[in-house]
Amino acid sequence: xxxxxxxxxxxxxxxxxxxxxxxxxxxxxxxxxxxxxxxxxxxxxxxxxxxxxxxxxxxxxxxxxxxxxxxxxxxxxxxxxxxxxxxxxxxxxxxxxxxxxxxxxxxxxxxxx
Amino acid sequence: xxxxxxxxxxxxxxxxxxxxxxxxxxxxxxxxxxxxxxxxxxxxxxxxxxxxxxxxxxxxxxxxxxxxxxxxxxxxxxxxxxxxxxxxxxxxxxxxxxxxxxxxxxxxxxx
Numbered sequence: 090x091x092x093x094x095x096x097x098x099x100x101x102x103x104x105x106x107x108x109x110x111x112x113x114x115x116x117x118x119x120x121x122x123x124x125x126x127x128x129x130x131x132x133x134x135x136x137x138x139x140x141x142x143x144x145x146x147x148x149x150x151x152x153x154x155x156x157x158x159x160x161x162x163x164x165x166x167x168x169x170x171x172x173x174x175x176x177x178x179x180x181x182x183x184x185x186x187x188x189x190x191x192x193x194x195x196x197x198x199x200x201x202x
Numbered sequence: 203x204x205x206x207x208x209x210x211x212x213x214x215x216x217x218x219x220x221x222x223x224x225x226x227x228x229x230x231x232x233x234x235x236x237x238x239x240x241x242x243x244x245x246x247x248x249x250x251x252x253x254x255x256x257x258x259x260x261x262x263x264x265x266x267x268x269x270x271x272x273x274x275x276x277x278x279x280x281x282x283x284x285x286x287x288x289x290x291x292x293x294x295x296x297x298x299x300x301x302x303x304x305x306x307x308x309x310x311x312x313x
Contacts, residue, residue, distance in 0.1 A: 121300045122300075123302075130305065132206075132292050132294070132304030132306055132307055133292070133304050135302065136303070138300050138301060140270075152205065178244060178245065180300065189237065189247055189250060189258075189261075190247065190250075190300060191247070192245040193244055194243065195243075
């Protein structure tokens with residue numbers, strides 16, 4: 090069935106370094122991919138998204154890369170800060186505006202001082 | 203601007219009891235959805251709605267009912283609570299199918 094998963098369940102990064110969080114998806118018909126950040130005790134918060142007709146999109150300190158050939162998605166966070174500590178989820182939406190939004194299992198990012 | 207409001211924040215039920223988790227949004231979003239999140243896990247989609255009067259099943263719909271009589275409200279009903287339904291429940295809404303705004307969650311324990 091359709092699934093969205095992550096390569097690394099935990100990631101520890103030195104403060105100031107760049108972080109890269111990876112995600113694999115299995116549904117080649119997916120049209121839309123989204124990254125969310127969830128801080129402890131809170132609901133997920135939208136970070137950035139990318140459509141399947143793009144391979145890169147940049148935001149403030151974040152970049153999402155999409156490789157449709159190998160069905161791989163990554164989130165790059167530049168100059169990681171303590172406030173970036175959270176669980177990061179990739180999510181997948183289908184080709185229809187009425188499609189489901191399915192989340193992956195998440196990666197915990199911890200920042201070393 | 204309240205965003206997405208979920209009530210209650212905490213709830214304890216006995217096995218077999220029924221209850222309704224409330225979700226309201228004031229952003230005029232057409233898309234609303236319910237997820238559950240078990241400890242250390244990701245979010246699993248229970249039900250979703252693309253507009254008033256339209257609902258559909260997600261990944262784990264069994265044991266839950268939804269209705270969407272207005273754009274603002276999307277309640278989730280547990281028909282007969284079971285310990286396996288102990289979880290944190292999140293309601294979300296959005297204008298685009300991917301950019302969701304989440305509520306603060308309802309922590310549910312079923313004894």
